[in-house]
Amino acid sequence: MNIFVVNSGSSSIKYQLFRWPTEQPVCTGLVERIGQEQATITHKVFDGQQPAADATEQKRTLPLADHEAGLREVVRLLTEGEGRVIQNPADIDVVGHRVVHGGEAFAATTLITGEVKAEIRRLFALAPLHNPANSLGIEVAERLFPQARQVAVFDTAFHQTLPEHAFRYALPEALYTEQRIRKYGFHGTSHQYVAAQAAAYLHNPDARLITIHLGNGCSMAAVRGGRALDTTMGFGPLAGLVMGTRSGDLDPSVLLHLLGPLGYSAEQVSTLLNKESGMLGLTGFSDMRDIGRALAAGDTRAELAYMLYAYRIRQYIGAYTAVLGGLDAIVFTAGVGENDVLVRSRVCQDMDFFGLQLDEELNQQRRPGLRDVSGPDSRARILIIPTNEELEIARQCAELLA
Numbered sequence: 474m475n476i477f478v479v480n481s482g483s484s485s486i487k488y489q490l491f492r493w494p495t496e497q498p499v500c501t502g503l504v505e506r507i508g509q510e511q512a513t514i515t516h517k518v519f520d521g522q523q524p525a526a527d528a529t530e531q532k533r534t535l536p537l538a539d540h541e542a543g544l545r546e547v548v549r550l551l552t553e554g555e556g557r558v559i560q561n562p563a564d565i566d567v568v569g570h571r572v573v574h575g576g577e578a579f580a581a582t583t584l585i586t587g588e589v590k591a592e593i594r595r596l597f598a599l600a601p602l603h604n605p606a607n608s609l610g611i612e613v614a615e616r617l618f619p620q621a622r623q624v625a626v627f628d629t630a631f632h633q634t635l636p637e638h639a640f641r642y643a644l645p646e647a648l649y650t651e652q653r654i655r656k657y658g659f660h661g662t663s664h665q666y667v668a669a670q671a672a673a674y675l676h677n678p679d680a681r682l683i684t685i686h687l688g689n690g691c692s693m694a695a696v697r698g699g700r701a702l703d704t705t706m707g708f709g710p711l712a713g714l715v716m717g718t719r720s721g722d723l724d725p726s727v728l729l730h731l732l733g734p735l736g737y738s739a740e741q742v743s744t745l746l747n748k749e750s751g752m753l754g755l756t757g758f759s760d761m762r763d764i765g766r767a768l769a770a771g772d773t774r775a776e777l778a779y780m781l782y783a784y785r786i787r788q789y790i791g792a793y794t795a796v797l798g799g800l801d802a803i804v805f806t807a808g809v810g811e812n813d814v815l816v817r818s819r820v821c822q823d824m825d826f827f828g829l830q831l832d833e834e835l836n837q838q839r840r841p842g843l844r845d846v847s848g849p850d851s852r853a854r855i856l857i858i859p860t861n862e863e864l865e866i867a868r869q870c871a872e873l874l875a
């Protein structure tokens with residue numbers, strides 16, 4: 474069976490093809506700057522578990538009007554030329570879609586029907602940056618792979634186990650019952666994947682875990698026995714940690730001040746909080762590699778930003794240890810969590826009293842796969858686990874259809 478995973482963003486499409494049941498990744502790729510004259514497609518064929526060396530990587534720049542044009546090019550790459558991995562589109566049996574917001578309607582992976590698509594559209598208002606693009610990806614994939622089964626895997630689904638006292642806000646009840654205003658949580662596929670890996674490593678299915686997903690978007694989850702008990706993102710993906718361009722936690726009176734005395738429109742506030750805040754707002758850079766370089770050059774704004782970023786994570790480690798009634802491991806994952814030595818070091822600094830002790834030497838070593846970087850006296854483990862949202866999506870598709 475061939476499972477094709479699609480993560481459709483507003484101007485990009487990430488994709489990966491797997492052979493099942495071996496879980497063998499076949500190819501992966503990224504279409505960027507859709508809607509522009511200079512769109513790019515990078516297509517890589519795997520050699521074993523890793524993308525093969527440059528010989529089989531193809532990069533093309535071309536005009537791509539929309540998502541349909543983008544996915545059509547991807548189909549061409551899958552079926553023609555040196556990057557070819559299937560005979561024709563009919564060889565794709567299942568298309569698994571990342572859908573960011575599933576609201577309260579979807580607590581599990583779901584076969585896509587007309588009713589499911591209508592519900593995803595009803596949720597546009599709750600995830601305006603993500604769901605419209607996800608919905609478009611589904612429409613286009615249905616046209617290009619008409620014989621395949623289409624499956625939705627929701628970022629929010631894993632967090633549907635949160636108890637009501639964790640997911641409700643202290644607002645008038647009708648705003649929940651009628652407007653569905655509550656905490657939903659995101660990055661669920663990633664938290665679920667790394668939590669399962671950590672529990673297996675610890676040989677403890679009931680492990681009390683704090684998973685820390687640090688990518689462009691950042692969130693943490695408290696997970697016990699494979700079930701999410703709390704998470705830092707909320708109604709939308711703005712709450713909680715400091716992110717690349719998003720503010721994370723903020724006193725709502727700041728919004729009132731922006732909208733009132735300072736005269737911002739709602740749209741300007743949205744742009745400010747989603748695209749101009751976080752590490753970008755603090756330092757002028759959103760990419761942690763740039764901020765690391767600025768820090769090494771003695772930039773005081775970069776120093777403050779690192780402190781703020783790590784401080785927020787430490788606060789939630791304290792909070793979630795209380796939520797979990799103890800702690801067996803923390804798990805760093807995603808682009809920053811897997812690669813940034815300094816972030817991990819700052820987060821774990823002087824936490825011996827708390828039972829967390831990082832081995833600074835192990836922390837600096839770069840190795841693929843799961844890494845245990847706990848020091849000899851650490852009561853809880855400190856783990857680095859590469860996330861693989863695409864593989865988790867493919868697994869959930871296979872499980873659903875089994």
Ligand SMILES: Nc1ncnc2c1ncn2[C@@H]1O[C@H](COP(=O)(O)OP(=O)(O)O)[C@@H](O)[C@H]1O
Pocket residue numbers: 687688689690717759760761762807808809812813
């Ligand atoms: N070697 C590295 N050191 C520090 N940060 C890194 C490194 N590689 C990637 N990153 C960070 O990872 C981020 C992207 O993470 P990723 O999980 O791919 O995010 P997303 O899926 O949200 O796009 C980048 O913004 C970058 O700051």
Ligand SMILES: CC(=O)OP(=O)(O)O
Pocket residue numbers: 573628659660688689690691710
């Ligand atoms: C929900 C969310 O924040 O996703 P991403 O990190 O991909 O932007």
Ligand SMILES: [Mg+2]
Pocket residue numbers: 688689
């Ligand atoms: Mg991501």
